[in-house]
Amino acid sequence: MNDLSKLTYSKIKEGLGKGEFTSEEVTSSYIDRINAVDSKIGAFLEFNPEKILASAKESDARRKSKALKSEMDGIPIGIKDNICIEGEITSCASKILSNFRSPYDATVITKLKSKGFLFVPRTNMDEFAMGSSTENSAFQTTKNPFDVTRIPGGSSGGSAAAVASGMVSTSLGSDTGGSIRQPAALCGVWGLKPTYGRVSRYGLVAYASSLDQIGPFGNDIHSVIDVFDSIQGYDSHDQTSAKEKSFNVNHVKLGSWKGLRVGVMKTEDTQASPSVAKRYEELKAALTKEGAILKELDFSLFKYSIPVYYLIATAECSSNLSRFDGIRYGFRDEGQGKLEDLYVESRSKGFGNEVKRRILLGTFSLSSGYYDAYYGKAQKARVLIKKQYESFFKDVDFIFQPTSPTSAFKVGEKTKDPIQMYLADILTTTVNLAGVPAISCPAGLDEIGLPIGMQLTSNHFEEEKLLSYALMLNEFPETKIHLPETIK
Template sequence: MKELFKLSYSKIKEGLGKGDFSSVDLVNSYYDRIDESQPKIKAFLETNREKATNQAKISDERRRSGKTISEFDGIPVATKDNICVSGEITSCCSKILENFRSPYDATVISRLKDKGFVFLPRTNMDEFAMGSSTENSAFQTTTNPFDTTRIPGGSSGGSAAAVSAGMVPIALGSDTGGSIRQPASLCGIWGLKPTYGRISRYGLVAYASSLDQIGPFSNDIQGVVDLFSVLNGRDEKDQTTVTGKSFSSTNVKPKSWKGVKVGVMPTNKASDWSPSVLKKYEDMKKNLEKEGAILKELDFSVFSYSIPIYYLIATAECSSNLSRFDGIRYGLRVEGSSGKLEDLYVESRSKGFGDEVKRRILLGTFSLSSGYYDAYYGKAQKARVMIRKQYDSFFKEVDVILQPTSPTTAFKIGEKTKDPIQMYLADVLTTSVNLAGVPAISCPAGIDENGLPIGMQLTTSHFEEESLLSFASSLAQLPDTTITLPSKIQ
């Protein structure tokens, strides 16, 4: 029973259902793994074995008495530190919320509790979800399980690393410009960013409200399918949620690529891609053609504007959303030496926020200021429509789009921290998806010559998650896409 942590999500679900092992066995196996790996990976912000074990005991009792509340009863899940759990600290990895305990559950947490999932501790992240490496956390830097000298991606790097390292089979993250897909790619696992509005954001601490979306990580595709099936749907507490098309997990299954129209990127302008990512992309396109797919090269030139559009909109919304953290209502309060209200604001925010958060607040405040609103934020919103129309045009021609998730594999810790622009460019292939609100998933696609994972991103039209996840299942059956997750952390 000691190495249950090596099982895929599907095997865990099957084994619990058959009674091959208990939820307590499972939780203890994961905690043994956490005790062994956490000092090197630093995926979690705390450990609370007793609380998780008690939840597992209650789940096992339900199974013994024939009162199992769902097929997921007793499965462990981890959550990112910006998703509210009643009575638990929700700090967003920021000093300003270091001791804040949420008075309520996020809708996604309520839905998981209703199904009997067992909660492992909160995972590390870039402060307020602002970053691509988890180096912006106020508390610790998470490392990549494949090479602990490298970053796991961000901002949901803690959740991705925890799944990749076998510390939990599934986890939740949030994706504003690639914060689920990019770390999923760099850590060799599955990560889904759903259609905007498919999953409630109630209880997600906002970074950029028109871009944020909660989504799942898993060590196999079935975990993504199951979590999405539980979490998606209309929520009266979040008026941006929509019913959209119905979703049935039983309809998600591998299908033939024959006749499928796959949109691909021209690679003659991929100068910033690492050679290993470029080779993997070319090999995958050839394999798809062998399977009968029809490849169509699309014009992605409009998407070259995605990074500036994204950072104008995201920082403007972050400036507005983070204005509530002022030292008055909740969170850190540093009394100003002068006793003036303005000084209290300045001291609390100066000491509570990290450098990257301050940078984005300043940029967003500037773009919203009098005389600059129309020139920057207003123009970015108009350009955003252009991105969405481009996707609408694409999906009149193709069924699915295939791209690399990240232009490179995981880079070294500290490599890009002194150059924010280079860090921002890590999201160059993912931000357009959030601007358009379409769904996308990062799928494991093999490893490079250094043993580092490479991920491929599939994108479909709005509310086409059934097709998207079916395509992802099919992609996993192509040659040389399997990634074996680390059994020992070096």
């Protein structure tokens, strides 16, 4: 049997449908691949091959008896460690939740189960999704499959690296300020951040509730389309879930670039490295050649996105993480003292430095005397950013820009300078502030062989159009990336 882990998601789906191989054979290939390379990558925090194989055998039995749940029945999918699966550890890569087993399934897990996907939990992440490099995990640092001396991006770096290294063909992550799109770009895979409210957040451990959104990674565009189609839709368990008309996967198709209005940035405004800027210019030229009409947009307001994002996100994280007190669940310090000492010691020892930094910043911005000056002003600026997008989409069909200003940086390069680390999200945070959908698409390699990603952004609930544009961009030879088969 050939190594099936080398196949794209589409080839896996097609081969299962034609009976060329079984789910058990696919799963065994992924297990072999995980055993062979994850010691170098560190994508998974936990891995139970017996359980995954048992699920694969159940899928094969359904296929044999013609009782398939869907065309995707039997395809393994990686799950980020902040998405609850009943009976499984959900630690958010934090010591404070290292012994927490979820009593229920997240809505996205329920939906994926109904389609027959096989779960491969848990992929590593920045603790409580706070980070841009997956160096903030309490347990391990995930590495980039293209160069293990470099980061895979974050906070969903484990999910991105697992796909890029062939340990799964698709995975789930969460995106608060770029945490799907940025690691997708740095690992050379596809990553979609849906419209806020399009995918239920029920069962996603919250970082910043008004910004978080679950979305898929994949080693081809079709995996992102299928997984998004499987998990999207209204959910009564989530009060922020949108009752928009359902996404229709049949409306995602190749079209013509001719006459499409594409919003672009001035290259100098992207703050991109020379290699990323060069590829951006090449692809803008390719779009023009195909008949697209490029319109340069005024992104000057977006220079405020990082401070606005971090004030809002940290304020919400300060509130959300107050529930982790050492009393009801999770880590508890067993030292002697007053009740207040239990809170202080449990949180001090349970949370990592970056989480504590953001809690302190958020608590400060919400405190008496500072609320209006910082948090209140940030919320007003957020409204302006949202209105800016609304004006953009009156003039263009979608926006085309780099996902990350640089390719993957070295492990440890920015850990001592939080501001430089935060600036890694400069091209992605506005999408979350406005709640619009965006996808990072592979866009080739730079001069030292590291992936570059390009981001497409469309208006609220226009995922059908957005994914069609991504499908069309996939036809350009400049976007092709061969994922690494050998991890050095």
